[in-house]
Amino acid sequence: MKKFDLHNDPKIETGFKIPEHYFENLEDRIMNQLPEQDVKVISLWQRKSVWISGMAAVLVVSFGTWFYFNQQSTELSVSSQEYLAYSNDITTEEIAYHLTDEDITTIEKELGLYDTESETYVNEYLN
Template sequence: MKKFDLQNDPKIGSGFKTPDNYFDRLETQIMEQLPQPKARVIPLWQRSSVWMSSIAATFLLVAGLSIYYNGQRNSVKSLDDTTVETYLQANVNSYDIIQHLDESDIKALEKTIVLNNDAVEAYLSDHNNLDLYLNE
């Protein structure tokens, strides 16, 4: 076998050659050969089925929203006073209530609450904090 040297041996041509500007003209030639489709345009809003379905969808949307909001309103009315009072007694303490009062609420409460000395002494004796309050 004959020795083969890529650097020094003469190169063999491929035998194929593209014409000048072949790839520049290729796209336009292919597009010219394609048949031109004739598109038929049908306006969507002139069909009666589109109008009927849009009216039906609007009616269903309005009916669904009105049923949803009426159901919400009825569920709020189902709470009675005893249920709310029981929930508040179980979940809210007096410190939480005090934090949400402002000056006008406190003044209104001061006008409605009447304290006498006997009630204060009874409360302090019941809670065994009399010594604490008297020392301060």
Template sequence: MKAFKLENEPKIESGFKTPEHYFENFSEKLMHKLPENEPKVISLFQKNKKTFIMVAAVLIIALLIPVFYTSTVNVNSKEIDTATLENYLSYQSNINQYDLINGLEADEINNINTTIALEDATIEDILVSNGNLEHLIIE
């Protein structure tokens, strides 16, 4: 095999050459080739401004409908349902019947008092079917 030496062998010249004084006048030539007046830029929002505003209004209204609905429902239902109140007092609170009676006024107690006409047969059926007679006697 033949010895290869880089310094002694003839060098291959590149196929690319720059013209003389190319980089000296480059910026001037480029500025002459550019157009002097700039093109007019048209914004998408300016062209379809009415459409954009209508779409934004519809989205805002669609997002605010649930807020208005819940606020009007809460305003209209300030009174507590009687069944809900009875269930709460029966199962959730530690209030017994004597506490409730002490909280009532005399005219309210008179409105509650009603005459219940029970026949003897009905009372006997209740006493027979209810095995917890001691609890009824204590109350």
């Protein structure tokens, strides 16, 4: 393979030539060929409404998450404090003594102790 010496070898002509003064008025010729377009006007109020609605959405989400986590933490802290305060000193008889009838019915509803299936099972077992 023949070695190339770029500094000493004669240059090869490409065969392409640029007409004289081609770049001087190129921009004017291109702009004349483009069709006229109407400029789209966007009012500032439309942009403001997008920003306002975006900020409102962020505020709603942030307050919602803050309220959700704050509510969970207060419920957990109250129950843990009550548990620590009474875990060693109180017995089940003392708990039953302090419960009202409304508390007992609420507990029964939450636990589902008196379902119709449970009542029929107990009645059949006792008979």
